[in-house]
Amino acid sequence: MHFKFRIILASISLFTLIQSERATAASYEGFLPKTITEVKAFLKKHPSFDGRNIKIAVLDSGVDPGAPGLSTTSQGLPKVIDILDATGSGDVDTSVIETPNENAQVEGLSGRRLQLDPAWIEPNQVIHLGIVNGFDLFPDYVVDNYKKHAREQMQEMNKNYLDQTQKAIETLAAEKPDYNAKKKDLEDRLELLTRMEESYDAPSPVYDCVLLKISRHWRVVIDTNQDGDLRNEDLLEDYSIKQRYGRFEPETLTNFAVQTYNDGDLLSIIIPSSAHGTHVAGIIGANYPESPGRNGIAPGAQIISIKIGDTRLDGMETGIALQRALRMVKELDCDLINMSYGEPTSTPNKGWFIEQVNELIHEHGVTFVASAGNAGPALSTTGAPGGTTSSILAVGAYVHESMMAIQYGMAHTSQNNLYTWSSRGPTADGDLGVNFCAPGGAIAPVPASSQVPAMQNEWNINGITLCVRCHRPYPFWS
Numbered sequence: 001m002h003f004k005f006r007i008i009l010a011s012i013s014l015f016t017l018i019q020s021e022r023a024t025a026a027s028y029e030g031f032l033p034k035t036i037t038e039v040k041a042f043l044k045k046h047p048s049f050d051g052r053n054i055k056i057a058v059l060d061s062g063v064d065p066g067a068p069g070l071s072t073t074s075q076g077l078p079k080v081i082d083i084l085d086a087t088g089s090g091d092v093d094t095s096v097i098e099t100p101n102e103n104a105q106v107e108g109l110s111g112r113r114l115q116l117d118p119a120w121i122e123p124n125q126v127i128h129l130g131i132v133n134g135f136d137l138f139p140d141y142v143v144d145n146y147k148k149h150a151r152e153q154m155q156e157m158n159k160n161y162l163d164q165t166q167k168a169i170e171t172l173a174a175e176k177p178d179y180n181a182k183k184k185d186l187e188d189r190l191e192l193l194t195r196m197e198e199s200y201d202a203p204s205p206v207y208d209c210v211l212l213k214i215s216r217h218w219r220v221v222i223d224t225n226q227d228g229d230l231r232n233e234d235l236l237e238d239y240s241i242k243q244r245y246g247r248f249e250p251e252t253l254t255n256f257a258v259q260t261y262n263d264g265d266l267l268s269i270i271i272p273s274s275a276h277g278t279h280v281a282g283i284i285g286a287n288y289p290e291s292p293g294r295n296g297i298a299p300g301a302q303i304i305s306i307k308i309g310d311t312r313l314d315g316m317e318t319g320i321a322l323q324r325a326l327r328m329v330k331e332l333d334c335d336l337i338n339m340s341y342g343e344p345t346s347t348p349n350k351g352w353f354i355e356q357v358n359e360l361i362h363e364h365g366v367t368f369v370a371s372a373g374n375a376g377p378a379l380s381t382t383g384a385p386g387g388t389t390s391s392i393l394a395v396g397a398y399v400h401e402s403m404m405a406i407q408y409g410m411a412h413t414s415q416n417n418l419y420t421w422s423s424r425g426p427t428a429d430g431d432l433g434v435n436f437c438a439p440g441g442a443i444a445p446v447p448a449s450s451q452v453p454a455m456q457n458e459w460n461i462n463g464i465t466l467c468v469r470c471h472r473p474y475p476f477w478s
Contacts, residue, residue: 028293028294029402029406030402030403030405030406030407030443031293031294031406031407031442031443031444032283032294032295032296032297032439032442032443032444033400033402033403033439033442034297035402036400036402036439037297037438037439039297048300050074050298050299050300050301051073051074051285051297051298051299051300051301052073052074052075052300052301053300054298054300054301054302054335054336055081055301055302055303055304055332055333055334055335055336056284056285056298056301056302056303056304056334056335056336056337056338057304057306057325057328057329057332057334057336057337057338058277058280058281058284058303058304058305058306058338059306059308059322059325059329059337059338059339059341060276060277060280060281060305060306060307060308060309060338060339060340060341061272061273061274061275061276061277061278061307061308061309061315062083062085062270062271062272062273062277062278062305062307062309063080063083063272063277063278063280063281063303063305064255064272064278064446064447064448064449065079065080065083065239065243065245065255065257065305066245066247066255066447066448067278067281067282067445067446067447067448068282068286068288068445069282069286069287069288069294069295069296069444069445070278070281070282070285070286070287070303070445071287072287072289073285073287073299073300073301073302074287074289074299074300075300077302078243078302079285079287079302079303080243080281080302080303080304080305081240081243081302081303081304082239082240082304082305082332083239083240083245083257083259083270083304083305083307084259084268084270084304084305084306084307084328085259085268085270085307086306086307086308086320086321086322086324086325086328087273087307087308087309087310087311087312087317087318087321088268088310088320088321089137089273089307089310089311089312090137090256090268090269090270090271090311091266091267091268092130092131092132092209092266092267092268092269093130093265093266094128094129094130094209094211094264094265094266094267095128095265095266096109096128096129096130097126097127097128097129098126098127098129099125099126099127100116100121100125100127103115104116104117104118104120104121106127106129106210108129108131108208108210108223108228109129109130109131109208110131110206110207110208110223110226112208112223112226112228113228114208114210114223114228114230115228115229115230115231116210116212116221116230116231117230117231117235120212120214120219120235122213122214125212125213126212126213127210127211127212128210128211128212128264128265128267129208129209129210129211130208130209130210130211130267131206131207131208131209132206132207132209132269133204133205133206133207134146134204134205134206134207134248134252135204135205136204136312137256137269137271137311138252138254138271138311139271139272139273139274139311139315139449140314141274141449141450142252142253142254142271142449145251145252145253145449146202146205146249146251146252147201147202149251150202150251151200151202154197154200154202155197158193158196158197161193162190162193162194162197165186165189165190165193166190168186169183169186169187169190172186205226205248205249206226207222207223207224207226207248208222208223208226208228209221209222209223209267209269210222210223210230211260211264211267213264214235217237217241218237218238218260218264219235219236219237220235220236220237220258220260220267221233221234221235221236222236222246222256222258222269224246224247224248224249225249226249233246234246236257236258237258238258238259238260239257239258239259239270245257246258252449253447253448253449254271254447254448254449255271255447255448255449256269256270256271257269257270258270270305270307271311272307272309272447272449273307273309273310273311273314273315274309274315275446275447275450276309276315276340277305277307277309278445278446278447279442279444279445279446280338280340281296281303281305281445282296282442282444282445282446283296283297283442283444284296284297284298284301284303284338285297285298285299285300285301285302285303286299286444286445287299287300296444304328304329304332304334306325306328306329307321308321308322308325308339308341309341317341319353322353323352323353323356326353326356326357326360329360329366330360330364334366335365335366335367336366336367336368336369337360337366337367337368337369337370338369338370339368339369339370339371339385339386340370340371341371342370342371342373342383342384342385342386342387343383343384344373344375344383344384345383345384345388346428347428348384348388348389348390348427348428348429348431349388349389349390349429353385354385354389354391357385357389357391357392358391361391361392362391367393368391368392368393369392369393369395370385370386370387370389370392370393370394370395371383371386371387371394371395372386372387372394372395372396372397372422372423372425372433372434373386373387373422373423374397374421374422374423375421375423376418376419376420376421376422376423376424377418377420377421377422377424378424379424379425379426380424380425380426380427380428380433381423381424382394382423382424382425382427382433382434383423387423387425387427387433387434388427388428388431388433390431393435393436394433394434394435395434395435395436395437395438396418396422396423396424396434396436396437396438396440397418397419397421397422397437397438397439397440397441398416398417398418398419398422398437398438398439398440399416399417399418399419399439399440399441400416400439401413401414401416403439403441406443407441407442407443418437418440419440419441422437422440
């Protein structure tokens with residue numbers, strides 16, 4: 001059978017299974033294996049040992065708190081308790097200060113007249129203003145979807161003008177003295193409309209940002225629909241305070257969190273740079289009270305999202321982002337780090353990052369779990385820091401027959417084994433490189449902005465290693 005046709009059938013089968021009330025324990029095992037890892041047996045014996053009272057820092061592309069399964073823990077507590085950006089890719093300069101007029105209005109940096117809610121205005125109120133291009137915030141796939149939507153709207157509008165112009169040409173009376181001039185004018189108009197449609201490239205949305213203090217606390221409002229009326233926008237605060245988030249225009253399907261710094265002079269708008277981090281968080285701790293078979297490994301755990309994947313660099317991590325992320329882990333007293341990023345190295349156990357990691361692990365009791373890498377099947381292909389740092393637990397990716405049947409639609413499963421792309425040891429200094437292996441594929445949440453077709457915001461991505469996600473994503477229908 002043709003490969004792509006098999007993939008389509010697998011996608012249809014998976015969607016039907018998710019929708020069906022007859023989904024069995026065996027089928028859920030294929031979603032995210034818990035029997036072969038003995039998680040199921042462990043929780044049956046110790047039901048309260050489901051991750052509760054544990055804070056897990058996900059150092060990744062960022063987590064979307066609005067994704068399915070990431071609302072609450074098994075005890076009803078907020079699942080994603082803080083969202084931070086270590087990359088600075090969503091930073092907005094809000095150092096411009098203005099005073100609202102008597103009608104609670106202020107001119108935004110875009111030139112729009114911004115209408116605030118009078119209830120927000122306190123005596124001697126000052127407003128911090130900022131401005132940001134949406135295309136500078138959004139990952140490429142959101143930009144592409146936005147442009148596609150804008151182009152469809154433009155084509156629908158342009159179609160009316162094309163039809164009107166064509167009809168005017170066909171009905172133009174040839175006996176009129178200025179017939180030739182009018183016909184030429186209409187033909188030129190038709191050509192211009194056609195060229196405009198062919199070359200149209202949607203401009204970036206431009207968002208006004210406003211910061212103001214209400215009862216001594218910084219609040220943030222962003223003109224997400226670009227209409228200047230902020231009264232219909234969410235009035236947000238630093239995410240850690242109330243775990244509230246906003247959403248940009250409907251065509252983006254993009255949720256965002258905010259943090260304020262420097263006494264209101266800097267706003268951080270945090271948007272995942274890819275679906276990767278949300279998928280990882282779902283594998284770690286997704287909680288579905290009405291469908292527990294789809295839970296993550298630790299539904300009681302709470303997640304702290306620390307974005308190290310820079311949107312400006314197509315999700316690549318940077319040294320400064322890693323340094324900031326480790327400081328955040330320490331300040332927030334996290335119990336465990338999950339990091340699925342990595343790079344090749346020929347010098348194991350060396351460097352300033354490794355030194356800071358060792359301090360966190362040995363002096364602060366943090367457990368650090370990381371991907372061994374996706375550079376297999378050759379020997380000595382483990383990446384840094386996971387597979388080349390002795391203090392970090394490095395995980396390889398394993399495929400079980402239950403995963404083959406559900407995730408890939410295989411009628412005849414093959415022998416359980418490592419994925420071919422999973423990195424192998426030993427390291428250059430003779431260490432094993434891989435501490436243990438775990439299921440390397442899972443069906444778990446992704447952001448709505450990923451535009452997942454008919455899959456209820458869940459993807460199957462290869463490279464997951466239990467609670468660790470290897471670096472390279474492979475949506476199985478692509």
